[in-house]
Amino acid sequence: MTDFDQPCTIVIAPDSFKGTAGAADAARAIAAGWASVRPADRLHLAPMADGGEGTLDAFETAVRGATRMPITVRGPDDGPVDTHWLQLPDGTAVVELANTSGITLIDELDPLGAHSLGFGQAIAAALQAGAHRLLLAIGGSASTDGGVGTLVALGAEFTDEDDRPIRLGNIGLGTVSTIDSTRLRPVPPGGAQILSDVTNPLLGVAGAAAVFGPQKGATTRQVARLDSNLRRLARLVRTSRFGHVDPDAPGAGAAGGVGFGLLAWGATMSPGAGTVGEALGVPQAVAGAQLVITGEGRFDAQSAAGKVPGYVAGVAAAVGVPILLVAGSIDTDPTGFADCRSLAQLAGGADAAMADPLVWLEIAGARLAETVGSPAWT
Template sequence: MSRVVIAPDSFKGTAHAADAASAIALGWHSVRAADEVVTRPMADGGEGTLDAFEAAVPGARRMPVTVRGPVSAPVRTHWLLLPDGTGVVELAATSGITLLDPLAPLDAHSTGFGEAIVDALDAGVERLLLAVGGSASTDGGAGALSALGARFLDAERREVALGNRGLGRLAAVDLAGLRPLPPGGAVILGDVTNPLLGEQGAAAIFGPQKGADAATVGVLDDNLARFARLVPGLSPETPGAGAAGGVGFGLLAWGADMGGGAALVADAIGLARDLVGADLVITGEGRFDGQSEAGKAPSEVARLAAATEVPVALVAGAITAEPRGFAASVALTGLAGGAEPAMADPLRWLEAAGAQLASETGVVVAS
């Protein structure tokens, strides 16, 4: 009998991390029924971070809140209060791209994320963990900062519109009214190291995912640059400033510290402890690409596994970069015959992936 740990991130827009882990486990057990399988859903600061903390931390409580969504329609959501007084707020649950249809690259904003942070502050949290993946906007975090008390003014000293489009008329940024950080500070759970501006910045890299064509990407970047020039003492080149359409930049301006989302989640769920004595760990995400090695969940799982010399297998919806360091890999698109059928029934193909790995990794996992 072997011990297998299954620790995937969510397959964004198609399967939550917990469901993905269960499906892979079901497939594995269909081939190797006697094996011990431990599921540990992961997250990297994007969609599913609240779920990962809630599942891992006994006594975690959901705190309901209604906020303005990405284009201001009300969103009923929650943040998480941990027993030690830490508040976990997830941008994907308040201002996320999955909350918006159709996409609105110039007008989507992060205000609801800021409103949820304010709700946590009003509840008296001791510390904040701010999960910033999966945003719908490219507003530099201006929306979130406005909810926290900042003012964004045009040449006539009038408030500019929410969203990146409003930044194009920005003449002054007033941060004097910002709410103070909680006593224990705030940590940004980010999964990217991109700067705010330029070829690797928020607009160029993530704008197309949010509906921006080439011309719109240029407008988004110019407006972010205008914003950055008006924020004193913070370089737009700071690693992670481009996270979540620039929300990383806005939170850094507030005084938050940049942290590694996947590493903090892995620590919270005790993943390193679970890997001791394991014969194999299976991780995964919706798309394994060039960004996956920059602090996302699979790379963090692989890093922890390497420390205990546990082989790692990868399951991804699509694999577009060489999966270096993995003992085996399976793409759902390959199993299903394309992206459309894979996305239409992801749990079926995740189960099939688990079964395939159980069949093919016999040399890695002793019977």
């Protein structure tokens, strides 16, 4: 049993608190609060991500020698987006959909017209620069285009009955008649891994349109149209040179179907948090620690199924290290955590917590440090 009266090594590995604080800032704030109470502890900051917003930043923080590669791409609403991809020293490129074709990049939601072309342009730029392996973080998309925009940027051609290029976005899928993949760039020699915490299929009641379409502004009628257009795309892909890609494959519905498009290209699906954690050395860090702290904006029933807190908790449990939780809100029983703090509860409400998240994250870190190892631990 750990003697918490002695200085300890603490791993602080939160996800971003989406829309309010990035993972690196969250880790620093929790660490500051903890150090204000237990200054002798050794704090190892390991900001995490699950394939969504902040994945690229997590790699940049953790991998020495990582280099941002600036690029301007065509955003999901056709406007220019100044962004970047990340070049790692081993020749791997990390490309993030959220900062190229993400929902935060558009002023008005456009469920039928938004597209993923910019994400594909960033992938193409990484390949052009010589990347031999790709890590593709696909959370936070603005579109439901089945990944067609991404594939167009990589060289595929989608045409209508008059042999004209279809419109980008889901709206164009309703007119697609032919797919030509002869000019499609190949997957790099080291492969392309899709990082995602989403396991939804492409189609149906659990698919990209039904589950995520409303978040992107789709009405009930538009959801039906989005799904119908994706179904048309899936039929054509099945008979094209892409070969058979199962639209029911777990993760095919991720990012509005970008998961499906990337699977058709030849990429492989990987659990986002697990792949990021392994790449960042989280298991090794946890194995050498006496305590772990993780967190995210909203801890709910899905948190244990592929999201950062569930992954980090599993790593800690495997080596018998106790784990603590900090979350913006805690909406389900945090089974397996020795102690937890909700920012909304500390601040007296969600609005107050979101107005100044770093302050409340620091307070949460301090409160956890004050009770570390106490009989109140579950």
